[in-house]
Amino acid sequence: MARRVTRTRKWAVTIVAWVIGILIFFPILWTILTSFKTEGEAVAMPPSLLFFDWTLENYREVQQRSNYFMHFLNSVTISLGSTAIGLVIAIPAAWAMAFQPTKRTKDLLMWMLSTKMMPAVGVLVPIYLIFRDTGLLDSRLGLTIILTLIDLPIIIWMLYTYFKEIPGEILEAARMDGATLVAEIVHVLTPMAIPGIASTLLLNVILAWNEAFWTLNLTAAQAAPLTAFIASYSSPEGLFYAKLSAASTMAIAPILILGWFSQKQLVRGLTFGAVK
Amino acid sequence: MSTYHSRAAGRLMVAPSVILLFLWMIVPLGLTIYFSFLHYNLLMPGTETWTGFLNYQYFLTDPAFFTAIVNTLVIVVGVLIITIVGGVLLALLLDQPMFGQGILRILVISPFFVMPTVSALIWKNMFMNPVSGLLAFLQKSMGFQPHDWLAATPLLAIIIIVAWQWLPFATLILLTALQSLDEEQREAAEMDGAGPVSRFIYIVMPHLGRAVTVVILIQTIFLLSVFAEILVTTNGGPGTDSTNLAYLVYAQALLQYDVGGASAGGVVAVILANIVAIFLMRMIGRTLEA
Amino acid sequence: MGSITLRQVNKKFGEVAVIPSIDLEVEEGEFVVFVGPSGCGKSTLLRLIAGLEDVTSGAVLIDGKDATRLPPAKRKLSMVFQSYALYPHMSVRANIAFPLKMAGMPKAEIDAKVADAAETLNLTDYLDRKPRQLSGGQRQRVAIGRAIVRQPSAFLFDEPLSNLDASLRVQMRLEIAELHQQLGATMIYVTHDQVEAMTMADKIVVLNKGRVEQVGSPLELYRAPANLFVAGFIGSPRMNFIRGQAAAAYGAATIGVRPEHIQISTEGGIWQGTVGVTEHLGSDTFLHIHTEDLGTLTVRAGGYVDFGPGDTISLTPDPGRIHRFDSDGRAIR
Numbered sequence: 056m057a058r059r060v061t062r063t064r065k066w067a068v069t070i071v072a073w074v075i076g077i078l079i080f081f082p083i084l085w086t087i088l089t090s091f092k093t094e095g096e097a098v099a100m101p102p103s104l105l106f107f108d109w110t111l112e113n114y115r116e117v118q119q120r121s122n123y124f125m126h127f128l129n130s131v132t133i134s135l136g137s138t139a140i141g142l143v144i145a146i147p148a149a150w151a152m153a154f155q156p157t158k159r160t161k162d163l164l165m166w167m168l169s170t171k172m173m174p175a176v177g178v179l180v181p182i183y184l185i186f187r188d189t190g191l192l193d194s195r196l197g198l199t200i201i202l203t204l205i206d207l208p209i210i211i212w213m214l215y216t217y218f219k220e221i222p223g224e225i226l227e228a229a230r231m232d233g234a235t236l237v238a239e240i241v242h243v244l245t246p247m248a249i250p251g252i253a254s255t256l257l258l259n260v261i262l263a264w265n266e267a268f269w270t271l272n273l274t275a276a277q278a279a280p281l282t283a284f285i286a287s288y289s290s291p292e293g294l295f296y297a298k299l300s301a302a303s304t305m306a307i308a309p310i311l312i313l314g315w316f317s318q319k320q321l322v323r324g325l326t327f328g329a330v331k
Numbered sequence: 332m333s334t335y336h337s338r339a340a341g342r343l344m345v346a347p348s349v350i351l352l353f354l355w356m357i358v359p360l361g362l363t364i365y366f367s368f369l370h371y372n373l374l375m376p377g378t379e380t381w382t383g384f385l386n387y388q389y390f391l392t393d394p395a396f397f398t399a400i401v402n403t404l405v406i407v408v409g410v411l412i413i414t415i416v417g418g419v420l421l422a423l424l425l426d427q428p429m430f431g432q433g434i435l436r437i438l439v440i441s442p443f444f445v446m447p448t449v450s451a452l453i454w455k456n457m458f459m460n461p462v463s464g465l466l467a468f469l470q471k472s473m474g475f476q477p478h479d480w481l482a483a484t485p486l487l488a489i490i491i492i493v494a495w496q497w498l499p500f501a502t503l504i505l506l507t508a509l510q511s512l513d514e515e516q517r518e519a520a521e522m523d524g525a526g527p528v529s530r531f532i533y534i535v536m537p538h539l540g541r542a543v544t545v546v547i548l549i550q551t552i553f554l555l556s557v558f559a560e561i562l563v564t565t566n567g568g569p570g571t572d573s574t575n576l577a578y579l580v581y582a583q584a585l586l587q588y589d590v591g592g593a594s595a596g597g598v599v600a601v602i603l604a605n606i607v608a609i610f611l612m613r614m615i616g617r618t619l620e621a
Numbered sequence: 622m623g624s625i626t627l628r629q630v631n632k633k634f635g636e637v638a639v640i641p642s643i644d645l646e647v648e649e650g651e652f653v654v655f656v657g658p659s660g661c662g663k664s665t666l667l668r669l670i671a672g673l674e675d676v677t678s679g680a681v682l683i684d685g686k687d688a689t690r691l692p693p694a695k696r697k698l699s700m701v702f703q704s705y706a707l708y709p710h711m712s713v714r715a716n717i718a719f720p721l722k723m724a725g726m727p728k729a730e731i732d733a734k735v736a737d738a739a740e741t742l743n744l745t746d747y748l749d750r751k752p753r754q755l756s757g758g759q760r761q762r763v764a765i766g767r768a769i770v771r772q773p774s775a776f777l778f779d780e781p782l783s784n785l786d787a788s789l790r791v792q793m794r795l796e797i798a799e800l801h802q803q804l805g806a807t808m809i810y811v812t813h814d815q816v817e818a819m820t821m822a823d824k825i826v827v828l829n830k831g832r833v834e835q836v837g838s839p840l841e842l843y844r845a846p847a848n849l850f851v852a853g854f855i856g857s858p859r860m861n862f863i864r865g866q867a868a869a870a871y872g873a874a875t876i877g878v879r880p881e882h883i884q885i886s887t888e889g890g891i892w893q894g895t896v897g898v899t900e901h902l903g904s905d906t907f908l909h910i911h912t913e914d915l916g917t918l919t920v921r922a923g924g925y926v927d928f929g930p931g932d933t934i935s936l937t938p939d940p941g942r943i944h945r946f947d948s949d950g951r952a953i954r
Contacts, residue, residue: 065428065429065430066430068424068427068428068429069429069430069431071424072424072425072427072429072435073431073435075421075424075439076435076438076439077438079438079439079441079442079495079498079499080438080439080441080442082442082450082453082454082457082458082495083441083442083445085453085457085465086449086453086457089457098463100463100468101468101472102465102468144347144348144351145348147344147345147347148344148345148347148348148349150344151340151341151342151344151345152341152345154341155337155338155340155341155344157338157341163345163349166352167348167349167352169608170352170355170356171552172552172604172605172607172608173356173360173601173604174555174556174577174597174600174601174603174604175556175558175577176556176558176576176577176580176581176596176597176600177359177360177363177597177598177600177601177604178359178360178362178363178597179580179581179584179585179593179597180362180363180366180584180590180593180594180597181358181359181362181363181366181594182359183584183585184362184590185359185362204351204352204355207348207351207352208352211348222704222706224702224703224704224706225706225707225708225709227673227693227700227702227706228700228702228706228707228708228767229708229719229723230673230692230693230694231671231673231693231694231698231699231700232694232699232719232720232723232767232771233694233720233723233724233771234694234719234723235694235723236337236340238723242719243708246710247708247709247710249710261444264446265444265445265446265447267446267447267448267558267559268556268558268559268577271448271558271559271562272581272585281446282446282447282448282449282559283448285446285448285449285452286448286452286559286562286563288452288563289448289451289452289455289562289563289564294456294463296456296457296463299452299453299456299457300453300457303449303452303453306446306449307444307445307446307449310444310446311441311444311445313444314440314441314443314444315437315440315441318436318437318440318503319507321503322503322504322507325500325504325549326504326542326545326549330504330507330508330511330541330542330545334672334673334674334675334692334693335675335690336692
C-alpha cells in the first residue's frame with residue numbers, strides 16, 4: 056500500500072469508522088460513566104454525559120454490601136487455576152502430537168475438539184448430582200475442575216498449532232546433545248514456545264473468566280465468581296444503575312485490558328488455527 | 332523423528348489428556364442417557380423407576396419444546412445474519428487507511444470481553460428498560476411511545492444483546508483474514524484491469540469465504556447454548572416466548588426438579604449439536620491438512 | 622574410537638522400503654560422504670546411525686558395540702543439522718555448553734571447554750550473542766562448536782552447507798576439512814552435491830533409491846565408476862553417454878566419455894558435429910556439440926577456443942578413458 060490516499064478520503068473514512076466504533080463501544084463507556092454517578096443522576100432524564108458530580112461512592116458501597124472482593128478472588132482463582140492445570144496437562148500432550156505424530160494423531164485432535172461441541176445442558180443434570188453428592192457444589196475446586204475440562208481441548212489445540220511451528224530439528228539436536236525427554240521439553244521446547252504458551256494462557260483466562268453456564272449453575276454464595284455475582288443484580292437491585300455499573304466495571308475491567316493485549320492471538324485460538 | 336523410545340514417550344504424554352477427556356465425555360453423557368429413561372424427581376429421592384421412552388414422549392410433545400427449538404434456531408440465525416453482514420462491512424471499513432486505527436480496533440472488539448451476565452444486565456436495565464432506559468429516552472425525545480423490549484419483543488432483545496457480544500468476534504476474524512490477503516494478488520488484479528467492485532467479488536470474497544465459514548460454525552456452537560443472557564434478562568419469558576433449548580433443560584432440572592425429563596432434553600440438545608458439529612469438524616479437518 | 626558398522630540395515634516407512642538392505646563399514650578417523658540425488662535415502666541412513674529413527678531390521682554397531690536400540694543421547698555421536706538447529710533462546714555460549722550441561726559436567730570445566738571450542742572456531746567475540754544476531758557462516762560454526770565440545774565418537778553432518786551462499790560454502794568446506802585433519806575424528810557427511818563429496822571425502826558412498834551403488838575414494842569413483850548411475854553422478858559437467866552403433870564398436874551397450882577427455886579439431890576426428898551453445902568460464906569453455914547419430918555431446922576445451930556456434934567440428938575421444946557398460950548398466954572391466 057505504498058500509494059497515496061487522498062486526505063479527504065482518509066478523513067471521511069476516519070469519521071465514519073469512529074462514529075460506528077464509538078456506537079459499538081458505547082454500552083461499555085456508558086456503564087463506566089454511570090458507575091461514577093449518584094443513583095439520582097444515573098436515572099436522570101435527560102441523562103448527563105460527562106457533566107455530573109463524579110463520585111467513587113458506588114465502588115465503596117458495592118464492596119461493603121456484598122463482599123465484592125471475595126467474588127473477584129473466586130474469579131481469579133478459578134480462571135488462573137483451571138488454565139494452569141490445563142497447561143500442565145496439555146503441554147506434554149501437544150508436544151507428543153506435534154512432534155511424535157502417528158496415524159491417529161489427527162483423529163485424536165478432532166475427537167478432542169468434538170468434546171468441546173457437546174452442549175453443556177446435555178450433562179448438566181449428572182454433573183450437578185455428582186457435585187451435590189461429593190460436596191463439590193459451590194466450591195472453587197469443583198468449578199476449577201469443570202473449567203479445566205472444558206478448556207483442555209482449546210489449550211491443547213492452541214499449543215499444538217504453536218508447537219507445529221517449531222522446527223523438529225531443534226528438538227532432535229537436543230536429543231543428540233544428550234538431553235532426556237524432560238530436559239528437552241523443559242530446556243528447549245518450553246522456552247522456545249513461551250510466546251505461544253503465553254497467548255494460550257491469556258485466551259483461556261479470558262474464556263474461563265467469562266464462562267457463564269457452569270459458574271451460574273454450580274455455585275451459590277461461597278464460590279460464586281463475578282459472572283454469578285453480577286447475575287444477582289438481575290433482581291430489582293439491578294435498578295440501582297450506579298451500583299450495577301460499578302460492580303460491572305470492576306468485573307470487566309481486568310479482562311478487557313487483558314483482551315486488548317491478546318487480540319491477535321485471540322483470532323488464532325478461537326478458530327483453532329484456521330485463521331491466523 | 333520416531334523411534335521406539337520417542338513413540339512410547341509420546342503415548343505416555345498424551346495419555347492424561349485422553350483419559351480425562353474420555354471420562355468427561357463418557358461418564359456424564361452415559362448418566363444423562365440413563366436418567367432420561369427414569370422417572371426421577373429431585374424432591375422425591377429414592378423413588379426412581381424405569382419409564383422407557385416416556386420422558387422423551389413428554390418432552391417432545393410439550394408445546395414448550397417446540398417453542399424452544401424454534402427460539403433456539405431464531406437466535407442462532409438472527410445473530411449469525413447480524414454478525415456476518417455487520418462483520419464483513421466493519422472489517423472492510425477498518426481495513427481502510429485512517430487515523431487512530433489501532434485504538435478504534437480495540438474499541439470495536441471490546442464487547443467480546445464483557446462477561447455475558449454483565450452485558451445482559453447493562454442492556455436490560457440501562458438501555459432496554461421502558462421507563463429509565465436510554466433507548467426509551469431516545470424514543471420519547473423523538474416523540475414516540477417507548478418500546479418495552481423485554482416484554483413485547485423478548486427474543487429480539489436477546490438477539491440484539493447476543494449479537495452485540497459476537498459482532499466483534501466476527502469482525503476481528505474477518506479483519507484478520509482480510510489483512511492476510513496477499514497484496515500482490517490485489518495488485519495483479521488491478522493490473523489486469525479489475526475495478527474495485529470486481530476486485531471485491533473475484534479476489535476478496537473468495538478469500539474471505541473460509542473465514543466466514545469458520546465464523547458461522549464456531550458461533551453456531553456457542554449460540555446453540557445461549558443461557559446466561561436469557562437467565563438474567565427474561566427468565567425465558569414472558570411464558571416461553573424467549574426460552575431456548577438450553578434454558579428449557581435448565582428449567583426442567585433445577586426449577587422443576589424433573590431429572591428424567593431434563594435428561595431427555597439434554598440428549599435432544601446433544602443430538603442437535605452433533606448435527607452441527609459434524610459440519611464443523613469436516614471444515615476444521617480440512618484446514619488441518621492445509 | 623569411532624568406527625561405525627551397518628549390518629543389513631533395513632528401513633521401512635509403512636510398506637515402503639526406503640532402504641532395502643545396506644552393509645557398510647566406516648573406519649575410525651575416516652571422512653565418509655553419503656552422496657546421491659534427493660530422495661535416495663542418504664539422510665534417512667544418517668538418522669538411522671544417529672538413532673533419530675529406528676532401523677526396521679539389521680544392526681548398527683558403534684565402536685564394535687551394538688547400538689541398534691540405544692537412544693540418540695547414549696550413542697556418543699554429534700550431529701550438525703541442515704538448518705543448524707541452534708537453540709534460538711540461548712546465547713552462543715549456552716548453545717555450545719548445552720550438551721555438556723546435559724552431561725552434568727561441572728561449570729568450570731564447561732566454561733573451559735566452551736572457550737576452547739570458541740577459540741578453534743573464531744567465535745570468541747560472539748559468545749554472548751543470540752543465534753539470530755549471527756550470519757549464516759557464524760551460525761554454522763556455532764552448530765559445529767556444539768558438536769565438537771563433547772568429543773564424540775563420530776560427527777554426523779546433514780547437508781550442513783546447503784543454506785549458505787556459494788562463496789561461503791567453499792570457505793566452510795575448507796574449514797570442515799581442516800577440522801577433520803585437526804581432530805582426526807570420524808565424520809559422516811551427507812550431501813547431494815558431488816563437488817562437496819569429491820573435495821572432502823576419504824571415502825564416498827554413492828546412494829540411489831536406498832541402495833549403495835558404489836563405495837570408494839573420490840578418484841576411484843571418477844576413474845572407475847562401477848555403473849552408469851555413478852558414472853553420470855560423479856564429475857561435472859556430466860559424462861557423455863553414447864549408445865547404439867558407436868558403442869557397439871567398442872563391444873559395449875553404452876560407452877561413456879567425460880567432456881574433458883575429448884579432443885577437438887577442425888578435421889580428422891572420429892566423430893563430427895556442429896557447435897551449439899558455448900559456455901565460457903574463463904579457465905575453460907564448455908562446448909555443446911550436436912552430432913547426427915550420437916546426440917548432443919559436451920566437450921571441455923581450454924579457455925580460448927576458435928570455434929563458435931554453427932561451426933563444424935571434429936571430435937576424438939581419449940581411447941584409454943572410454944568407459945564401457947553392458948546392457949544392465951554395469952561397467953565392463
